[in-house]
Amino acid sequence: MERDGQQEDYLQQIEELREKMIATALMYGINHPKVLWYSQKIDEKHNCILKQKV
Numbered sequence: 001m002e003r004d005g006q007q008e009d010y011l012q013q014i015e016e017l018r019e020k021m022i023a024t025a026l027m028y029g030i031n032h033p034k035v036l037w038y039s040q041k042i043d044e045k046h047n048c049i050l051k052q053k054v
Helices: 004-027 035-051
Strands: none
Touching: 004 035
16 A cells, blocks of 8 residues: 555656646756756656556
């Protein structure tokens, strides 16, 4: 059950990062380093979810 709660936390964090990434891309352009940084953080959270499923 703890994994489900932790997965929900990761999904919430992913959604928050995604919103910030989109706002940053709209403000500075899609190639801005901060957009890439957000994308990498989203990937890290996604990888955490995948590791839980193993």
